[in-house]
Amino acid sequence: MTFKTRFAPSPTGPLHLGHAYSAMLAHDLAAVENGQFLLRIEDIDRSRSRSHWEDQIYDDLHWLDLHWPDPVMRQSDRLAAYDKALDDLWARGLLYPCTCNRKDIATAASAPQEGAPLHGPDGIIYPGTCRAKWQPSSASDPRPKDVPLRLDMTAAGRLLLNTAQTDTIVGSFQEDGAGPNGETGTITFSLEELTKSIGDVVLSRRDMGTSYHLSVVLDDAAQGITHVIRGQDLFEATRIHVVLQGLLGLPTPQYLHHRLIRDEAGKRLAKRDDARAISKYRAEGASAADIRAMVGL
Ligand code: GLU
Numbered sequence: 001m002t003f004k005t006r007f008a009p010s011p012t013g014p015l016h017l018g019h020a021y022s023a024m025l026a027h028d029l030a031a032v033e034n035g036q037f038l039l040r041i042e043d044i045d046r047s048r049s050r051s052h053w054e055d056q057i058y059d060d061l062h063w064l065d066l067h068w069p070d071p072v073m074r075q076s077d078r079l080a081a082y083d084k085a086l087d088d089l090w091a092r093g094l095l096y097p098c099t100c101n102r103k104d105i106a107t108a109a110s111a112p113q114e115g116a117p118l119h120g121p122d123g124i125i126y127p128g129t130c131r132a133k134w135q136p137s138s139a140s141d142p143r144p145k146d147v148p149l150r151l152d153m154t155a156a157g158r159l160l161l162n163t164a165q166t167d168t169i170v171g172s173f174q175e176d177g178a179g180p181n182g183e184t185g186t187i188t189f190s191l192e193e194l195t196k197s198i199g200d201v202v203l204s205r206r207d208m209g210t211s212y213h214l215s216v217v218l219d220d221a222a223q224g225i226t227h228v229i230r231g232q233d234l235f236e237a238t239r240i241h242v243v244l245q246g247l248l249g250l251p252t253p254q255y256l257h258h259r260l261i262r263d264e265a266g267k268r269l270a271k272r273d274d275a276r277a278i279s280k281y282r283a284e285g286a287s288a289a290d291i292r293a294m295v296g297l
Pocket of ligand 1: 008009010042216229230231234
């Protein structure tokens with residue numbers, strides 16, 4: 001099998017040691033497998049993406065001695081593909097508009113009968129307020145563009161259940177690395193797990209007309225990615241990606257979730273951790289080999 005992997009940074013800040021680890025690991029594994037390493041710029045968040053950060057990404061990755069073929073895929077060029085997939089899901093009655101704000105969600109999720117609000121990969125698990133008000137017959141109307149759209153996870157899971165080989169498992173993926181609790185090998189999940197621990201995620205945000213989950217799934221398929229290599233923080237979101245692949249008829253790649261690079265206090269590095277920006281180490285005279293040693297590669 002051909003091995004195709006990718007590094008998919010968002011140009012919303014400087015790349016730091018955690019990004020360097022992820023990119024170099026993917027690049028190394030592609031080389032070992034005689035495969036391909038692709039770059040994708042995840043710039044759907046127009047309010048936070050900046051062209052100077054994108055330029056800095058190319059510059060830092062070249063300096064790390066990483067190579068990828070042109071043209072680089074940029075999510076801002078792919079809005080038509082995201083629209084098409086949303087139209088498809090909408091016409092199948094799998095999406096519904098949601099007018100709740102964060103406060104509404106927090107209030108509904110902490111209602112006395114609900115117990116403590118549960119958190120999923122996207123924050124508090126949506127309590128379903130707008131789903132209950134939704135008229136499914138409206139799916140034949142044009143898809144609304146000015147309001148967030150959520151995936152009806154119960155309907156999605158039931159659909160996948162009908163196509164699955166067992167009556168309990170809705171989806172599965174191969175984990176070549178490990179999740180935060182050591183999950184590895186064949187990871188399977190049930191409809192109940194989906195609705196209880198993930199819920200109705202937003203697939204089209206008002207401000208970007210798409211979402212990370214939808215775009216990443218469509219882009220991995222469009223780029224022919226066979227192996228997704230990324231940080232453990234995205235392990236929980238993978239079940240959402242597998243559901244979307246199932247709904248949209250896309251292949252599920254293999255996944256390798258890797259350890260996270262942390263600061264001295266054990267906290268995962270974030271974009272704002274300018275102190276560990278690759279550009280800062282470069283300015284101080286470090287070499288690409290020094291960065292490799294720092295991240296344990
Ligand atoms: N764009 C995401 C990030 O910068 C990575 C997405 C992925 O690898 O799936 O965290």
